[in-house]
Amino acid sequence: MNPRRKKRLFVVTSIVAAVAIALSLVMYALNQNMNLFYTPSQIIYGRDGHVPQVGERLRIGGMVIIGSVHRDPNSLKVTFQLHDIGPSVTVEYEGILPDLFREGQGIVAQGVLTSRDTVKAIEVLAKHDENYMPPDVQEVMKNNHAFIQAQKNAARTMAVQP
Template sequence: MTPRRKQRLTMVLIIGALLASAIGLMLYALNENIDLFYTPTEIHEGKSGQFPQVGQRLRIGGLVVEGSVVRNKETLSVAFDLMDTGPKVTVTYDGILPDLFREGQGIVATGVLQEGFVIVADEVLAKHDEEYMPPELAEQLKGIKHVKPSEAGY
């Protein structure tokens, strides 16, 4: 191998190593910022055999349990229970809730998991209707049978 080819090969290997390390660092940084989505049942029973860890940042979605909303009269703090088809999870939030927030409504909250299946949320989003809910879950929770518009004759 000529010295010029050795030099080219060395440069290609150095550039490849730098590129691979840059991609590895970007993937590591992205992994730190991922918010995984869970339902209350998945928090209690695990998701694909893995349980969320205390202190993990996550998103949780479900229905606000009727009669579970407790508001602090002196602050904007509110606590409520969320459920899907199984156990409940308590969400605490300090801030102004969306206008569409109410008991029985579907919501998505982003926050940190604490001991005792409590989520300390820093964001609460109210779903505007049940169309955002998977059809199987809507049928189990509210008896709503999803019919495609093409089948309904619209």
């Protein structure tokens, strides 16, 4: 192999290696910043065969249960329950809540799952109107409702059979 071919091979190999390293770094950065959206029912029962694991970053959306907001008198720590159509999930947040936050209101919280039914929120966003729901959230809640109804129907048919 002559020196000119060796030089070309080295340049091509270097370019391929640099592109591979750059793609790896981009994929790593995107993976670290990925936040999947879940409803409380999806956190408990899972979605598409995936049940969120403790330590996973996520966004959760639902309605604040009336009477579930508890504020620590010595700090800015607030805990409250979120629900959709199924079980509820506890959200812990330390900071100033949005002005539109109140019981019975729809919210979206971003944070980390700390236990099977508890999310430590980093950010809490309140929706401006409880009647409005983004189309993707509305679709997720409709699918959850259908899934839970199917489970209840299956449980009833199992109980009826001898």
